Amino acid sequence: MSTANTAKLKEQFDAGLETRADFTIDQPTERYGAVDHAVWQQLYARQTALLKGRVCDEFLAGVDCIGMPPDRVPFFDEINAKLTPATGWQIVAVPGLVPDQVFFEHLANRRFPVTWWMRRPDQLDYLQEPDCFHDLFGHVPLLINPVFANYMHAYGRAALAANDAGALPLLARLYWYTVEFGLIRDAASPNGVKIYGAGIVSSKGETLYSQQSAAPNRLGFDLERVMRTRYRIDTFQKTYFVIDDFTQLFGVTQTDFAPLLAKLAAEPAFAAGDVLKRDRVITRGTQEGWQTDGDI
Numbered sequence: 001m002s003t004a005n006t007a008k009l010k011e012q013f014d015a016g017l018e019t020r021a022d023f024t025i026d027q028p029t030e031r032y033g034a035v036d037h038a039v040w041q042q043l044y045a046r047q048t049a050l051l052k053g054r055v056c057d058e059f060l061a062g063v064d065c066i067g068m069p070p071d072r073v074p075f076f077d078e079i080n081a082k083l084t085p086a087t088g089w090q091i092v093a094v095p096g097l098v099p100d101q102v103f104f105e106h107l108a109n110r111r112f113p114v115t116w117w118m119r120r121p122d123q124l125d126y127l128q129e130p131d132c133f134h135d136l137f138g139h140v141p142l143l144i145n146p147v148f149a150n151y152m153h154a155y156g157r158a159a160l161a162a163n164d165a166g167a168l169p170l171l172a173r174l175y176w177y178t179v180e181f182g183l184i185r186d187a188a189s190p191n192g193v194k195i196y197g198a199g200i201v202s203s204k205g206e207t208l209y210s211q212q213s214a215a216p217n218r219l220g221f222d223l224e225r226v227m228r229t230r231y232r233i234d235t236f237q238k239t240y241f242v243i244d245d246f247t248q249l250f251g252v253t254q255t256d257f258a259p260l261l262a263k264l265a266a267e268p269a270f271a272a273g274d275v276l277k278r279d280r281v282i283t284r285g286t287q288e289g290w291q292t293d294g295d296i
């Protein structure tokens with residue numbers, strides 16, 4: 001999620017795709033070429049091999065259950081045939097990042113916007129904007145998990161109801177540190193964690209870094225702490241927040257967000273790399289390679 005990237009949207013509009021008022025399009029399957037399918041195949045093979053033993057069991061169960069094709073870009077209809085009966089979620093094709101309010105409206109109605117286009121072969125390792133591989137492979141396997149599916153829905157409803165501009169950064173941080181870059185406790189794994197966030201599972205570099213590097217902080221998840229913590233969009237994270245299990249996210253869905261957002265909007269934010277006295281520290285980072293500015 002993010003603000004609209006007008007350049008990318010314009011490029012897609014110019015390409016003649018019919019875009020509806022809610023920014024959805026029909027997945028233009030005829031536009032995928034051999035290169036797109038090859039990039040999907042390469043990324044899918046690389047990440048599924050790398051994630052074994054590193055990603056949480058719920059994610060792998062989701063991959064199995066949805067059954068994405070390993071050798072071509074999936075058709076969104078075939079994904080929905082598995083996803084919608086399971087948790088009521090569906091994916092909808094979009095030209096790229098959509099405005100926050102549109103994004104929240106989709107989530108509040110159990111629709112997850114998925115960018116239709118694939119990155120180029122020279123962008124396998126890093127891409128600033130989400131593409132089809134990030135959105136589909138990264139996000140959709142957990143949408144078939146009932147607890148996570150309800151968390152995403154609750155998030156969308158809370159975000160849609162929050163019409164105070166001061167709430168937006170708080171909501172963005174919660175999404176960032178859970179849905180995109182969340183870790184989950186696993187005592188038997190390196191640094192006591194496995195991966196579940198989509199920004200990590202769709203990235204070779206951050207899969208390795210988030211679990212194995214000594215540089216970042218890994219702190220126990222705390223809702224207010226997370227919503228007050230700034231983050232990085234240009235480097236690996238300085239801090240990862242670690243949930244004990246998915247029932248902890250169920251707890252978040254029981255939150256009355258309106259008074260909490262109003263309270264936190266008046267409080268200062270913490271830097272991305274801060275460790276506070278009250279934090280539950282799983283690992284304290286060595287800070288190696290950290291840049292001194294640039295927190296969002």
Ligand SMILES: [Fe+2]
Nearest residue numbers: 001130180198
């Ligand atoms: Fe994402």
